[in-house]
Amino acid sequence: MSAEAKLVILERGDDGVALIRLNRPDALNALNLAVREQLRAAFTSLQGDPAVRAIVLTGNDKAFAAGADLKEFVDIDAIEQMKRRVERYWKAIAETPQPVIAAVNGFALGGGLELAMCADIIIAGEGAKLGQPEVKVGIIPGAGGTQRITRAIGKFKAMLLCLTGDMISAREAFDMGLVSKVVADDQVLEEALALARRIAKLPPLAVQSAKEVLLAGADASLDAALVMERKAMQVLFASADKHEAMSAFIEKRKPVLKGE
Ligand code: CO8
Secondary structure, eight states, X not given: OOTTSOSEEEEEOTTSEEEEEEOOGGGTTOBOHHHHHHHHHHHHHHHTOTTOOEEXXXXXXXXXXXXXXXHHHTXXXXXXXXXXXXXXXXXXXXXXXXXXXXXXXXXXETHHHHHHHHSSEEEEETTOEXXXXXXXXXXOOOSSTTTHHHXXXXXXXXXXXXXXXXXXXXXXXXXXXXXXXXXXXXXXXXXXXHHHHHHHTSXXXXXXHHHHHHHHHXXXXXXXXXXXXXXXXXXXXXXXXXXXXXXXXXXXXXXXXXXX
């Protein structure tokens, strides 16, 4: 594939949902620099678009993503790796204000699982395999695979994954709290899109505030997080959608939301 190839495909629906698809099937969607750059560009292009209310991120049947591209890692040294400043790529995804749903089929390993963990909701197919196998190739996770994962599932399960590099099934991941929902493999994308469409119909300022507070609060003290939550809730009383949605409920009609 040439450097110009579309390694990430972005489709905007007229239903408020954008679909981002990793498209490097020959390498199980391994995340080389070109894929990451295109992923960043796709997310950045959606962030300020009020017509996009929810985003679905997916791969293909065989792989969500099998991790960082080991062929790009094998011969580089620490300083080259540092200079790549790959944190830029992850940040663009994690800071997207709209909800992001990862639709995971097949392998989600290493950087691939870290990518899924940048999403807000993970829908996995029965046959998905997840893991942090970095230790097997002499490194450790470098984009949340020791941190986001511990916040999601706790120290002892995170240690099992990071210290062994073992893959787990979607069901095991669900039981650990690492995925939101497990569905049949052929239902993953449909389920994620349907969920995204439902979220896209809700008042977007409220949806985005919920995401923002939930994420920011997770790293704050409970007292500080409760203040943040309360203030964000109070601010929403200034939104036109809040008045419209509550009035519609009381008047037993459908709300007409403006995202304002
Ligand atoms: N990098 C590069 N190429 C890959 C990768 C990868 N991670 N994974 C698969 N491929 C390629 C294979 O080389 C192969 O290519 P080719 O046909 O040219 O030989 C093709 O994809 C198909 O792969 P396999 O033949 O191996 O397929 P199998 O079904 O036999 O096995 C596996 C599938 C189990 C997923 C296997 O491919 C595998 O173990 N892959 C590597 C998984 C891995 O170790 N991932 C972690 C990488 S390290 C990482 O992600 C660190 C992240 C740090 C954060 C970011 C900071 C920069």
